[in-house]
Amino acid sequence: MSELHKFLFDGLPVRGMLVRLTDAWREVLARREPGQEYPPELRDLLGQMSAAAVLMQANIKFNGALVLQVFGDGPVKLAVAEVQPDLSFRATAKCIGPVEPGATLEAMVNVRGQGRCAITLDPKDKLPGQQPYQGVVPLHGDQREPLQKVSEVLEHYMLQSEQLDTRLVLAANGDMAAGLLIQRLPVEGEGNLEGKRNEDDIGLSDAFNRIAILAGTLTADELLTLDADTVLRRLFWEESVTRFEPHQPRFACTCSRERVGQMLRGLGREEVDGVLAERGDVEIGCDFCGRHYRFDAVDVGALFTPPGHQPEGGSATTLQ
Numbered sequence: 001m002s003e004l005h006k007f008l009f010d011g012l013p014v015r016g017m018l019v020r021l022t023d024a025w026r027e028v029l030a031r032r033e034p035g036q037e038y039p040p041e042l043r044d045l046l047g048q049m050s051a052a053a054v055l056m057q058a059n060i061k062f063n064g065a066l067v068l069q070v071f072g073d074g075p076v077k078l079a080v081a082e083v084q085p086d087l088s089f090r091a092t093a094k095c096i097g098p099v100e101p102g103a104t105l106e107a108m109v110n111v112r113g114q115g116r117c118a119i120t121l122d123p124k125d126k127l128p129g130q131q132p133y134q135g136v137v138p139l140h141g142d143q144r145e146p147l148q149k150v151s152e153v154l155e156h157y158m159l160q161s162e163q164l165d166t167r168l169v170l171a172a173n174g175d176m177a178a179g180l181l182i183q184r185l186p187v188e189g190e191g192n193l194e195g196k197r198n199e200d201d202i203g204l205s206d207a208f209n210r211i212a213i214l215a216g217t218l219t220a221d222e223l224l225t226l227d228a229d230t231v232l233r234r235l236f237w238e239e240s241v242t243r244f245e246p247h248q249p250r251f252a253c254t255c256s257r258e259r260v261g262q263m264l265r266g267l268g269r270e271e272v273d274g275v276l277a278e279r280g281d282v283e284i285g286c287d288f289c290g291r292h293y294r295f296d297a298v299d300v301g302a303l304f305t306p307p308g309h310q311p312e313g314g315s316a317t318t319l320q
Contacts, residue, residue: 004058004087004247005228010240012207013185016215018228019054019249021047021177027251028091029174031290039099040174045070045108046079047172048150050091051179053081054249055168056119056154059181061085064123064132065254070150072115072139075099076108082288085124088252090288104148105139113146115139117153135161151179158183165205167212171220178223180231182215184208211239253289260284260293261303269304276300 002024007016025047032038038046053068060066063085071078075097083089099108109115117139122132137157140146147153151168158166165184172178184205214235222231232241264272264282275282282295295303 002249003228004054004249005232005243006058006247007232007241007243009207009211009236010242012211012239013205014208014211015183015185016211017055017058017181018231019051019058019179020228021051021054021249022175024089024249024251025050025172025177026175031288033290038093039095041099041101041103041108042076042079042093042095043174044172045076045105045150046081046091046093047177048170048179049079049081050089051170051172051177052150052154052168052181053083053091054087054089055179055181057083057085058087058247059183060121062121062123063125064121067118067120067122069118069120070105070109070115070139070153071118072109072111073113074107074109074111074115079109082254083249084252084254087247087249089249090251090253092287094287105150105153106146106148110139110146113138113140117150117157119157137161165208165212167215169215169218169220169223171223173224176224180215180218180223182208182212211236253286253291255286255289255291257293261295264295264300265303272300272303 002021004017004019008014009016028050029037029043049068049070053066056068057066065082065084067080067082069078069080075095076099077094077096079093081089081091106115115138116136118134118136120132120134123130135157137153137160139153141152141156147156149170151170155166155168158164164186167182169180170178218231218235226234232243263284272282276297281297282300283292285292
């Protein structure tokens with residue numbers, strides 16, 4: 001079962017989280033159509049992003065969706081992981097060219113230096129005129145050196161945008177996506193993506209630096225094969241750690257027939273009618289879960305008919 005563990009280092013301004021996505025991650029991969037499986041390098045990138053997004057959502061307790069995106073100018077056009085407040089998540093990627101064996105983040109997304117990482121916070125109950133919060137950073141460091149791991153990108157993001165020292169260890173394969181997050185607590189308040197900033201404390205916490213070094217000794221193989229108790233005991237056996245009840249992340253998709261209908265209305269009647277004339281119906285597949293939604297001429301007519309004027313009938317179809 002997938003699990004997320006939160007913990008605090010007693011008496012130190014440092015917190016941590018460990019996530020292991022097992023059944024939930026395998027469900028993401030199982031939703032791919034036969035023959036459309038991700039290359040191993042892209043699969044592992046998407047798994048690491050999923051683990052990181054779950055950690056970040058759990059870290060900020062945000063009432064809305066957290067969306068982590070990596071996009072650029074390589075064979076991987078886009079990779080997305082989205083996590084809801086209850087830690088249900090979904091993930092997908094669009095690949096437009098061959099991914100070479102052993103390809104790094106740079107080779108997949110940032111070939112000509114145009115790659116970007118975006119983190120979006122989309123509130124559930126928006127106020128009138130309220131827009132989602134979004135932070136975007138390039139896929140390179142302070143010296144414009146290309147970053148080769150998504151963990152390095154997110155550490156850099158947290159340091160630049162939130163002025164919080166963060167250590168991330170991420171790993172994924174075809175069976176599991178996992179991550180360890182260690183973060184310096186801000187001096188004031190809880191601190192999160194919208195929290196207070198503490199520029200003067202960056203890099204100066206001996207406690208954080210010591211624990212981050214310990215976390216950095218964790219290998220990908222250990223993260224993917226050892227249970228949470230063993231990982232925490234091996235890394236922090238000299239520290240006093242307070243642990244909390246674990247949470248259970250799960251796969252879930254937020255797509256629906258209503259949302260697809262809204263998207264079609266956004267395209268406009270003329271364009272949708274053009275698809276109808278060419279194909280006989282309109283079929284939309286969800287990139288995240290693989291579910292297909294089919295709209296025939298009657299369904300399309302109802303979409304563009306004002307409320308209260310829809311005729312009865314229709315043949316709305318949702319295909320698994």
